[in-house]
Amino acid sequence: MRQHVNPLSKNFDEIEVIPSLLEMFDDSKLNLHLDIGCASGEFLFDLALANTNWNYLGIEIRERLVRTAKLKVLERETKNLYFVFGSANKILNDFRNKFIIQNLKSISFNFPDPWFKKRHFKRRVIQPEFINILSNSMQKGSLIFIKTDVKDLFDYMDCTISSNLKFKTIDKKDFNYSESFNPNKIQTNREKYVIFNELEIFEKIYIKI
Numbered sequence: 001m002r003q004h005v006n007p008l009s010k011n012f013d014e015i016e017v018i019p020s021l022l023e024m025f026d027d028s029k030l031n032l033h034l035d036i037g038c039a040s041g042e043f044l045f046d047l048a049l050a051n052t053n054w055n056y057l058g059i060e061i062r063e064r065l066v067r068t069a070k071l072k073v074l075e076r077e078t079k080n081l082y083f084v085f086g087s088a089n090k091i092l093n094d095f096r097n098k099f100i101i102q103n104l105k106s107i108s109f110n111f112p113d114p115w116f117k118k119r120h121f122k123r124r125v126i127q128p129e130f131i132n133i134l135s136n137s138m139q140k141g142s143l144i145f146i147k148t149d150v151k152d153l154f155d156y157m158d159c160t161i162s163s164n165l166k167f168k169t170i171d172k173k174d175f176n177y178s179e180s181f182n183p184n185k186i187q188t189n190r191e192k193y194v195i196f197n198e199l200e201i202f203e204k205i206y207i208k209i
């Protein structure tokens with residue numbers, strides 16, 4: 001399967017409108033977590049099964065993966081998980097979808113595509129304008145989690161988020177995972193691969209102030 005999809009392609013100009021919380025989830029009042037670039041969604045299926053007191057939403061740009069994940073949600077009758085297809089930046093920039101950002105408790109960017117060439121940096125999912133949109137809509141106290149095995153990408157993401165004055169870094173030592181979207185520290189597929197291969201993981205948590 002082709003791994004890299006250009007998020008700036010016109011193919012993604014048509015945007016999936018996210019249904020209301022009531023339509024997506026059995027209990028729309030539960031805390032909501034968004035995973036951006038969720039691939040086949042296995043991480044979110046594990047989370048949704050383990051933490052029935054949270055709702056999970058995944059956005060993924062590879063359509064086939066989203067189609068399969070949506071079918072699996074129906075088959076398994078999972079009531080606290082929903083998938084949306086498209087480029088996260090375009091989806092969350094659309095005024096019809098902004099309500100999601102306002103309702104989030106947290107967002108994760110797990111091992112996003114690095115786009116190593118400088119001329120392709122604008123394809124990276126974390127962009128200053130995108131962080132600005134999130135900072136203007138997220139509730140105070142809501143969180144952003146980033147994780148990657150690519151140091152340059154980590155520095156770029158950290159610099160982009162830290163440059164926004166509405167986000168502050170949380171020291172991992174002071175963070176209580178038990179109340180987070182991932183109390184059991186379930187690993188993503190890429191994370192399992194990275195740990196198996198004894199590569200380093202760079203991660204940070206930010207809070208909206």
Ligand SMILES: C[S@@+](CC[C@H](N)C(=O)[O-])C[C@H]1O[C@@H](n2cnc3c(N)ncnc32)[C@H](O)[C@@H]1O
Pocket residue numbers: 003005007036037038039040059060061062086087088089109110111112113124125188189190191
């Ligand atoms: C390296 S994979 C990591 C997958 C998963 N998060 C993990 O940790 O195993 C990055 C994923 O992000 C998706 N992606 C890249 N840019 C995206 C964008 N702008 N919007 C939504 N998904 C995106 C890719 O298609 C891919 O599935």
